[in-house]
């Protein structure tokens with residue numbers, strides 16, 4: 267019996283498809299027994315279900331769940347196991363409030379849970395099915411994480427939002443909460459989100475050496491990472507502070523922005539003020555040389571007199587921040603290229619080699635699309651014409667370089 271649901275289906279839709287399919291394929295009369303009968307037989311397993319961002323989730327009682335799966339392991343016929351799974355899926359459909367006071371709940375995305383159950387039910391051998399049951403038990407009862415993040419590898423399939431490809435096509439910037447695109451040159455919140463989720467654990471420390479409007483700080487606060495930003499412009503320091511203050515700090519982390527030049531800040535002294543000696547992730551989103559002039563300050567990288575000077579200044583900032591980054595942890599640099607006098611200036615790769623001279627190895631390189639600004643959108647036709655005449659390509663991407671400190 268192979269029954270597959272469309273991945274986007276909600277729990278209800280998924281279940282509906284599944285029932286129809288099972289009934290058709292197996293002429294399974296038992297499959298239409300009344301819900302009432304079953305409820306009196308089985309204790310309620312499900313607590314409240316919730317829908318967040320289009321994903322329906324259920325909270326389940328972990329010990330009851332494990333007991334149920336352990337019971338499946340004693341079944342010695344594949345058809346009986348499939349029947350038990352079908353019963354269980356009906357319970358998902360008919361879940362009720364669980365009253366157990368000291369129960370520990372485990373949260374599941376409905377689509378994922380149903381997919382897991384279907385994988386078991388569609389196994390061709392009992393041995394294989396029980397292997398999947400074991401895996402499900404581990405997913406409920408054990409958390410297995412790596413050294414540098416909190417991703418539970420026993421439930422890795424549920425991390426749909428985490429990127430693992432080197433090409434990111436992000437069609438819409440996250441505009442939730444206080445995030446806005448108002449600061450010309452700020453990055454999409456998805457970048458610090460991805461980086462903190464992959465390369466830090468909750469409670470660790472993140473440094474952003476080009477804070478701007480504080481996108482990294484906002485994400486850090488939401489994700490429970492202590493985050494410090496450095497920014498040259500006083501007005502942007504104030505602006506970022508206001509944004510961060512307007513977001514709830516549910517994890518009660520330390521989030522702060524400090525005015526200064528990232529090449530000169532004494533990071534050790536700064537971290538000591540928070541009782542810290544080091545950080546576990548550094549994020550750098552420098553000006554892309556002179557594409558956007560951010561201020562009149564000569565220490566501002568957008569005022570570097572030449573590409574060579576820009577690279578030197580960038581190198582000094584990397585050297586300075588590297589002193590407080592833990593060994594084996596990551597530095598992220600987000601940067602794009604530029605055109606000058608009809609030539610493509612590979613700022614991204616030039617910056618990359620500048621960093622690699624400084625005891626960092628390149629772990630990954632992501633190419634990310636960038637959205638058109640509203641100004642560029644209205645001028646799209648004009649740019650296309652210019653590109654055809656001039657024989658060049660219009661910038662549509664930037665880079666996210668991921669370096670590991672040796």
Ligand SMILES: C[S@@+](CC[C@H](N)C(=O)[O-])C[C@H]1O[C@@H](n2cnc3c(N)ncnc32)[C@H](O)[C@@H]1O
Pocket residue numbers: 449451452453454475476477478479480481482496497498499502526527528529551552553554560561565566567568
């Ligand atoms: C590309 S923006 C960063 C935007 C930021 N990621 C955000 O989402 O808002 C670069 C920022 O670096 C700041 N900056 C430039 N040179 C600096 C330096 N030497 N030290 C600290 N900040 C600097 C600029 O004022 C600007 O706000």
